Amino acid sequence: MLATPETPRAALQRLIEERREDYAALSRMLGRNAAYIQQFIKRGTPRRLHEQDRATLARYFGVSETLLGGSDRIAGADLVPVPVLAVHASAGHGANVVGEERLGAVAFDPAWLRRLTKGATDGLSIIRVSGESMAPALADGDEVLVDRRDGAERLRDGIYVLRLDDSLMIKRLARQPQGRRITIGSDNPAFPSWQDVDPARIDILGRVLWYGRTLA
Template sequence: MDDSQQARIALDRLIAERGENYADLSRLIGRNPAYIQQFIKRGTPRKLDEDDRHVLARYFGVPDAMLGGGAAAREVAPDSRPRGVPASAPALRGVPSVVAVPRLALGASAGGGTLDDDERAAGLMAFDVRWLRHLGVQPQRVSIIRVDGESMAPTLSDGDDIMVDHDDDARRLRDGVYVLRLDGVLMVKRIAIGPLRGRFSVVSDNPHYPDWADIDPALVDIVGRVVWTGRRLH
């Protein structure tokens, strides 16, 4: 078995173990959706491009050699990396360095509430590393979650994608929009810090939905703060 065949087998095993899919990983490296499947199933191309291999190895957290790289992996030349992006950031072809953010297979309810019994990655979204740092977040500590319901309208609408900073939790709690668990239900709500020390209210921006005033913090599990939202135009 040659190195290229071993690389295809290793990549296919990683994809299956992590619950990923060929199309999302192809988009991550800036290729057409069928690219990874063709590489694994047909051996086309015979070897991954070096830039593609570096990004995939870094995403899966495996040695470059596992995916067909030599013992001495190629280093990106300093002048080929955008200014301000560290050497550890993966470089993609023709675009600034980006990082893959998992899109979780669950919805944070902005309505009556949904149980989060399927908290696993359902895909990937790629973001510019510098832009994430401008937001003040660590790329490895954010995820994308879909909003279900209208209780946070007009701030958030049903179907919006929100980026959640999991480092911004109860230890740093302040006024803002958060994903939280209340009575075992995952929801996205506004938190308003109250005048009493340690107490806060859980608020729906839509006045037609209920609020929880002056709540005991012990009843709420803060998942993270919402730092960005994106939506599809209709």
């Protein structure tokens, strides 16, 4: 038997009890009279929380606005869709890329994205890792968030998606202390790394910011 969905009033009452909050204090936080929250929960007045009140309460409790009767937004913020591309970056010997067909999108909280990058979000995309050369950091089948605006111009030590000899790879790049050469590294010692590489030989497509993994 399916459980009855929790109403916004019941959800807010539960949050208040769990956090040991006070009706009047929450009402004052919203700039309302001291009885506002209690009347909403106990008397059903108003019938729905005002949009701004709902957003403020969602941020305060760290929950989705849907729990309090709002639209599908996280803590009052519009989600940012990041495209998932039909591209595999090889963590192995290299993968040939035919195109960049869009498979769908994953929505992220913009505040969370800003903690990862200060750049424009239209430079982000998600692609899949193929191979084991970057294990244990990245495994075959992982999905990685790539910032295409963070490439050769701002190159620093980190994991990047790059094209070398017409193959797409995901590798750890490190600037060498002297000169302008770089090291292309595999985290897995069973796979090769390349020392003293001329950056002109490679096309750096973007920096890896984050990864997601399906648990077996």
